[in-house]
Amino acid sequence: MQGDDVAAVQVPPDDRPGPASHHGARLGGVFDAVSRGEPFATDTHAAMDGQADILEIKDFNLWYGENQAIFKNSFGVPEGKVTALIGPSGCGKSTLLRSVNRMNDLIASVRIAGDMSLSGDSIYALGVDVIELRKRIGMVFQKPNPFPMSIYENVVYSQRIDGVRDKTVLDEVVETSLRGAGLWDEVKDRLGSSALRLSGGQQQRLCIGRAIAGEPEVLLLDEPCSALDPIATGRIEDLIQELKGQYTILIVTHNMQQAQRASDYTAFMYLGRLVEYGPTQDIFVNPHLKETEDYVTGRFG
Amino acid sequence: MAKDSSQASPALKPGSRRSSLFARGESMVWLTGSTLILCVAMIGGLLALVTVRGAQTFWPQEILRVETIDGGALLGELVKVETYEPEAHVFDAIEDEGEREKARALVAGLDGKSERWFLRTGNRSTENRDGFHWVQDFEVARETRPPWALTIERSEWGRFYGVPKGFLDGEQLTAETPDAAWALFEKHHADAVETGEEAHELEKDGIGAIDARIEAARLRVRAAELDHGTDSPEHAAAQKRAADDEARWSSERARLRKRVDALHTESRRFAFLMTSADGGEHRVGLVDIVRAYPANRVGWWEKVGIYLARWWEFLSEEPREANSEGGVWPAIFGTVILTLIMTLLVVPCGVLGALYLREYAKQGPLVSLVRIAVNNLAGVPSIVFGVFGFGFFCYTIGAGIDDVFFAEQLPHPTFGKGGILWASLTLALLTLPVVIVATEEALSAVPNSMREGSYACGASKWQTIRRIVLPRAMPGIMTGMILAIARGAGEVAPIMLVGAAKMAPSLPVDGSFPFVHPERSFMHLGFHIYDLGFQSPDAKAAEPLVFTTTLLLIGIVVLLNVVAITVRGRLRRQFVEGR
Numbered sequence: 092m093q094g095d096d097v098a099a100v101q102v103p104p105d106d107r108p109g110p111a112s113h114h115g116a117r118l119g120g121v122f123d124a125v126s127r128g129e130p131f132a133t134d135t136h137a138a139m140d141g142q143a144d145i146l147e148i149k150d151f152n153l154w155y156g157e158n159q160a161i162f163k164n165s166f167g168v169p170e171g172k173v174t175a176l177i178g179p180s181g182c183g184k185s186t187l188l189r190s191v192n193r194m195n196d197l198i199a200s201v202r203i204a205g206d207m208s209l210s211g212d213s214i215y216a217l218g219v220d221v222i223e224l225r226k227r228i229g230m231v232f233q234k235p236n237p238f239p240m241s242i243y244e245n246v247v248y249s250q251r252i253d254g255v256r257d258k259t260v261l262d263e264v265v266e267t268s269l270r271g272a273g274l275w276d277e278v279k280d281r282l283g284s285s286a287l288r289l290s291g292g293q294q295q296r297l298c299i300g301r302a303i304a305g306e307p308e309v310l311l312l313d314e315p316c317s318a319l320d321p322i323a324t325g326r327i328e329d330l331i332q333e334l335k336g337q338y339t340i341l342i343v344t345h346n347m348q349q350a351q352r353a354s355d356y357t358a359f360m361y362l363g364r365l366v367e368y369g370p371t372q373d374i375f376v377n378p379h380l381k382e383t384e385d386y387v388t389g390r391f392g
Numbered sequence: 393m394a395k396d397s398s399q400a401s402p403a404l405k406p407g408s409r410r411s412s413l414f415a416r417g418e419s420m421v422w423l424t425g426s427t428l429i430l431c432v433a434m435i436g437g438l439l440a441l442v443t444v445r446g447a448q449t450f451w452p453q454e455i456l457r458v459e460t461i462d463g464g465a466l467l468g469e470l471v472k473v474e475t476y477e478p479e480a481h482v483f484d485a486i487e488d489e490g491e492r493e494k495a496r497a498l499v500a501g502l503d504g505k506s507e508r509w510f511l512r513t514g515n516r517s518t519e520n521r522d523g524f525h526w527v528q529d530f531e532v533a534r535e536t537r538p539p540w541a542l543t544i545e546r547s548e549w550g551r552f553y554g555v556p557k558g559f560l561d562g563e564q565l566t567a568e569t570p571d572a573a574w575a576l577f578e579k580h581h582a583d584a585v586e587t588g589e590e591a592h593e594l595e596k597d598g599i600g601a602i603d604a605r606i607e608a609a610r611l612r613v614r615a616a617e618l619d620h621g622t623d624s625p626e627h628a629a630a631q632k633r634a635a636d637d638e639a640r641w642s643s644e645r646a647r648l649r650k651r652v653d654a655l656h657t658e659s660r661r662f663a664f665l666m667t668s669a670d671g672g673e674h675r676v677g678l679v680d681i682v683r684a685y686p687a688n689r690v691g692w693w694e695k696v697g698i699y700l701a702r703w704w705e706f707l708s709e710e711p712r713e714a715n716s717e718g719g720v721w722p723a724i725f726g727t728v729i730l731t732l733i734m735t736l737l738v739v740p741c742g743v744l745g746a747l748y749l750r751e752y753a754k755q756g757p758l759v760s761l762v763r764i765a766v767n768n769l770a771g772v773p774s775i776v777f778g779v780f781g782f783g784f785f786c787y788t789i790g791a792g793i794d795d796v797f798f799a800e801q802l803p804h805p806t807f808g809k810g811g812i813l814w815a816s817l818t819l820a821l822l823t824l825p826v827v828i829v830a831t832e833e834a835l836s837a838v839p840n841s842m843r844e845g846s847y848a849c850g851a852s853k854w855q856t857i858r859r860i861v862l863p864r865a866m867p868g869i870m871t872g873m874i875l876a877i878a879r880g881a882g883e884v885a886p887i888m889l890v891g892a893a894k895m896a897p898s899l900p901v902d903g904s905f906p907f908v909h910p911e912r913s914f915m916h917l918g919f920h921i922y923d924l925g926f927q928s929p930d931a932k933a934a935e936p937l938v939f940t941t942t943l944l945l946i947g948i949v950v951l952l953n954v955v956a957i958t959v960r961g962r963l964r965r966q967f968v969e970g971r
């Protein structure tokens with residue numbers, strides 16, 4: 092199935108007969124239009140109007156070489172809330188998330204059009220200091236990626252690269268961040284030992300602690316629980332609830348229950364398009380589009 | 393995939409699949425295993441040969457006295473015994489009819505085979521330049537082990553084998569029996585050697601320092617001449633100073649000279665009066681004796697003592713007698729310093745180069761080309777690097793430095809000849825590909841997720857490299873360093889051209905200002921092995937030392953590697969395994 096999706100994205104939008112069209116035929120309506128590459132507008136719920144958006148995505152397009160992966164996405168991420176990105180595999184959720192802190196700059200073939208803005212500051216304008224931008228955004232990856240150093244040094248990495256030396260400041264950062272990430276009690280006696288010796292769930296919480304240690308305005312979580320067992324997943328979901336309000340969180344997830352439990356708003360993506368966007372309750376209980384309903388109830392594909 | 397294949401061959405009956413011998417891999421196990429055994433056997437054999445031959449060099453041997461049927465006599469150590477088939481004319485050389493027949497009968501009784509002994513008889517002098525003898529077993533009339541035969545290691549002319557007849561104090565005979573002479577030797581030997589050393593030191597440091605001052609004054613005159621011309625006031629002033637210096641120092645020099653001569657005379661006072669195998673009498677001055685022992689009387693523990701003392705001398709002393717006697721300390725020092733400087737040069741260069749290639753450069757045909765070029769550099773014969781180093785470092789850069797900074801020394805080159813700096817640079821160039829390739833490998837093994845995590849925290853590229861990528865790649869970089877050390881320390885061909893010397897007058901690092909002398913030539917164990925084996929005038933005496941020196945070189949390379957491997961293990965535990 093994933094193979095089909097990838098192929099669909101890689102075919103130029105104008106002349107796509109290909110495997111995607113049989114999707115469209117089966118699902119009908121919006122998906123059909125998307126598959127044919129017809130112009131298409133996101134169904135954004137009225138409840139999204141008048142929100143205080145911290146992150147604004149404006150007509151954002153992205154290409155990997157010749158293949159377009161994101162098609163004209165536009166939406167706002169409300170401040171202090173949890174917004175979930177859902178959609179079938181390969182639809183561009185990670186790509187969109189990585190575009191927010193410009194991690195895609197690291198891939199030579201990537202080209203973009205459109206813009207995003209963080210608290211009103213353009214992200215893609217010429218002359219934006221990418222490093223300063225990334226310091227305002229925290230990111231947690233699908234697979235835990237602790238650095239090969241002590242737990243302590245992992246947490247204060249952002250401070251270290253900013254040249255902070257004051258031990259009392261660093262100690263405080265470590266304690267608040269690890270408490271914030273719900274890891275403090277487990278590791279407070281072995282902060283000096285290597286982070287690579289933690290369990291997978293602990294490592295992921297350490298990565299969250301590392302992300303919030305930089306006091307970001309937005310926290311990007313890309314399937315943070317996909318490598319974890321249900322108990323570790325539960326802890327991270329609790330953590331997301333605790334971090335809500337203090338941080339704006341944009342989370343990618345394949346787990347519908349998780350999206351429903353943890354998020355305030357949900358965006359549904361398909362083949363690089365943002366299909367429907369609204370409050371989580373509405374998306375799951377009362378979606379405007381049949382396709383969204385099919386997907387969130389598991390009838391999709 | 394599995395599903396597909398089962399559908400594609402529905403006719404296949406269960407159990408109808410037979411795997412061939414190759415598929416089961418048995419034959420491959422044998423092939424790989426026996427190849428490994430072959431490799432291990434070859435390496436092990438080489439190491440065993442070097443270790444056994446190298447370790448036994450210094451063990452004190454008994455002294456044999458062999459009296460031959462033609463009335464001659466030999467005194468010395470048995471080096472080896474060979475079996476061979478003597479040709480008929482060999483026997484014709486035996487003069488006595490009866491002996492000749494006896495010899496023929498002896499050899500005939502042994503299937504025409506005979507043994508011949510190779511004796512180290514020493515006692516080299518201006519008349520006897522060889523010091524080794526072959527004896528056929530049928531020539532031997534009598535074989536004894538004289539209890540008072542002494543092995544004397546002399547500071548010149550190598551070993552002396554003989555029996556002490558007496559002891560001389562000046563011209564006066566103060567002992568007439570071997571044991572009395574031995575007692576007197578033990579009493580006076582240390583003093584004589586010490587006095588001799590004092591004389592040498594005074595000669596080298598005292599008179600040498602004065603000569604250096606006079607030479608410095610001469611160089612100032614020359615520099616003034618070069619800078620200002622012959623008739624300039626500066627030149628005149630320098631000349632006057634040089635004359636003053638010389639006048640002031642020459643009386644001091646004469647006084648020292650006298651003292652040195654007195655010390656030399658004093659040190660030469662005592663001597664052994666020795667009888668050699670042919671009955672001749674020889675005076676052997678105590679000051680010329682490095683070590684002496686009655687080889688057939690010393691017990692096992694004393695032999696151990698002599699063995700260890702000889703090892704210590706080997707490790708800590710300077711060579712004598714065209715390198716075939718004495719120690720190899722300068723060569724050890726030169727090898728280690730050369731390798732260290734090379735490592736200090738090659739590792740940063742290689743790592744920075746690899747960093748650019750792997751982390752900064754845009755991957756494309758140009759980078760691939762550079763990579764191929766670097767890899768090919770590893771295949772260039774090392775002598776080519778030597779030629780390049782000689783032409784480029786010594787003759788181009790070195791000569792340039794001389795022209796600018798050491799003009800007054802010309803025509804004697806300072807940097808414009810082989811030296812330890814140029815040799816280190818040449819070896820660094822030689823080992824650069826190893827470090828670059830290993831570092832690139834290590835860098836590409838760093839998981840991308842770690843880099844992304846660092847960038848996501850707002851780190852710059854350099855911060856990411858320095859704090860995440862490099863520490864994580866460090867064990868791999870150390871592997872490159874280990875390979876470079878192993879390659880560089882054993883390389884001989886290139887350094888022969890760029891600064892290794894048979895005999896270097898002084899070490900490249902010493903106590904005289906500015907302490908490190910990058911322009912000095914140096915001794916090197918690898919070159920020393922070549923020199924001992926192929927350039928020595930006394931090749932037979934040097935042969936066992938070839939093995940001992942090889943053993944030492946292997947030991948040093950192993951030691952350097954063990955240090956590096958330990959560090960690497962620690963880094964790997966810290967940055968890769970997280971222990």
Ligand SMILES: Nc1ncnc2c1ncn2[C@@H]1O[C@H](COP(=O)(O)OP(=O)(O)OP(=O)(O)O)[C@@H](O)[C@H]1O
Nearest residue numbers: 097100155160179180181182183184185186187198
């Ligand atoms: N580095 C890359 N180079 C080229 N194409 C890429 C690259 N990364 C992703 N893509 C393509 O972009 C499309 C979107 O990928 P993306 O990783 O954003 O999907 P996703 O929604 O995160 O999927 P998943 O849920 O499986 O993680 C896919 O078709 C993928 O093949």
Ligand SMILES: [Mg+2]
Nearest residue numbers: 184185186313
């Ligand atoms: Mg993804």
